[in-house]
Amino acid sequence: MAGIYIHIPFCRQKCYYCDFYKTVNTSLKQKFLTLLNEEAKVRKNYLENETVETIYFGGGTPSVLTTEELDNILWNIDANYSISPDAEITFEANPDDLTPEYLNGIKSTGVNRLSIGIQAFQNEHLKKMNRRHDATQAEEVVRKAVETGFNNISVDLIYGLPGLTDEQWKESLQRVFQLPVEHLSAYHLTYHEGTPFFTWLKKGTLKELSENESVKQFNILVEMAEQAGFEQYEISNFARDALYSRHNSSYWLGKKYLGLGPSAHSYNLLSRRWNVSHVESYVRGLEAGSDYFEEEILSNKDHYNEYILTRIRTKWGVLLSDIRQNFGTEFYDYLLKQVAKYKKSGLVLLSEGKLLLTKEGLFVSDEIMGDLMII
Ligand code: SF4
Numbered sequence: 021m022a023g024i025y026i027h028i029p030f031c032r033q034k035c036y037y038c039d040f041y042k043t044v045n046t047s048l049k050q051k052f053l054t055l056l057n058e059e060a061k062v063r064k065n066y067l068e069n070e071t072v073e074t075i076y077f078g079g080g081t082p083s084v085l086t087t088e089e090l091d092n093i094l095w096n097i098d099a100n101y102s103i104s105p106d107a108e109i110t111f112e113a114n115p116d117d118l119t120p121e122y123l124n125g126i127k128s129t130g131v132n133r134l135s136i137g138i139q140a141f142q143n144e145h146l147k148k149m150n151r152r153h154d155a156t157q158a159e160e161v162v163r164k165a166v167e168t169g170f171n172n173i174s175v176d177l178i179y180g181l182p183g184l185t186d187e188q189w190k191e192s193l194q195r196v197f198q199l200p201v202e203h204l205s206a207y208h209l210t211y212h213e214g215t216p217f218f219t220w221l222k223k224g225t226l227k228e229l230s231e232n233e234s235v236k237q238f239n240i241l242v243e244m245a246e247q248a249g250f251e252q253y254e255i256s257n258f259a260r261d262a263l264y265s266r267h268n269s270s271y272w273l274g275k276k277y278l279g280l281g282p283s284a285h286s287y288n289l290l291s292r293r294w295n296v297s298h299v300e301s302y303v304r305g306l307e308a309g310s311d312y313f314e315e316e317i318l319s320n321k322d323h324y325n326e327y328i329l330t331r332i333r334t335k336w337g338v339l340l341s342d343i344r345q346n347f348g349t350e351f352y353d354y355l356l357k358q359v360a361k362y363k364k365s366g367l368v369l370l371s372e373g374k375l376l377l378t379k380e381g382l383f384v385s386d387e388i389m390g391d392l393m394i395i
Pocket residue numbers: 030031032033034035038039040042079080081114137
């Protein structure tokens with residue numbers, strides 16, 4: 021079982037907080053699409069003919085693609101890989117792109133899961149982030165998507181935004197839980213170097229929420245999600261009726277995946293590989309048959325660290341039997357020694373051979389992970 025991630029590196033405009041690789045210059049779009057198909061062909065053996073269970077279009081903004089362009093990418097993937105008949109095909113989209121015609125078009129290509137970037141339900145915050153849609157539009161689009169026949173919809177929200185009050189955060193969550201959506205990804209704002217938000221923070225023109233305020237918003241999220249019947253299956257991900265993101269879950273459960281397009285990462289259980297984060301270099305590399313990626317062969321220690329990093333924040337947790345079997349007694353003993361430090365902290369839970377973070381532990385997961393990993 022494997023997954024394919026496809027990075028569409030174009031955006032109509034840049035959001036002020038975002039550090040994903042993207043460009044607003046679409047002059048190379050046609051060339052990019054041709055070479056994306058070429059990359060999919062050239063790398064057809066990467067997954068060693070394993071059945072592809074999930075395909076994920078991320079970016080950038082996949083909804084800058086026309087329906088025909090999307091169809092062409094999927095057709096080429098289908099021609100080169102063994103795709104499961106019930107594969108999850110997720111398409112990230114911005115609300116302003118999802119017209120009724122476009123929704124119909126993408127539905128006809130076989131996309132069966134939408135991930136809609138709503139981010140907030142207050143127009144003042146949407147403007148501050150430089151988003152192109154407004155709150156009403158976001159709600160209308162979700163309802164239209166359901167009318168079109170989509171029955172697996174995820175929305176993204178951001179909390180910890182500068183000036184976001186608890187009341188506004190509660191309002192956003194309420195509005196999401198009233199919508200016919202099955203999944204919520206809610207991320208705390210990160211100030212990434214190189215983004216306008218980071219610059220404004222450094223200049224003091226933008227004020228970061230305090231740690232206490234952030235923890236409070238995280239707790240509001242967890243409580244309201246639970247009340248609405250959404251299960252927290254990963255620190256930032258919540259699902260109704262076990263409709264987890266199969267694609268992201270496969271990352272967390274250590275499955276193989278192939279990443280196509282600039283900045284996309286791939287993993288084949290032995291090595292990790294990442295494409296250059298630059299459309300021009302990507303296109304040039306593929307045209308010339310020269311390298312457009314870097315690769316790292318993973319050591320036993322890397323695999324152990326990766327396992328801790330991906331599993332500890334999920335409901336599946338770290339299985340001690342996996343650690344002993346896959347990484348040996350040295351790593352197993354190290355982990356138990358590190359976990360012992362947290363025995364009375366109430367931050368981790370070790371039960372029936374499974375290590376999990378508690379609700380309190382989830383918020384300081386980076387610190388705990390750092391302690392459990394081997395540097
Ligand atoms: S958040 Fe999405 S739409 Fe906004 S700049 Fe980043 S990739 Fe583009």
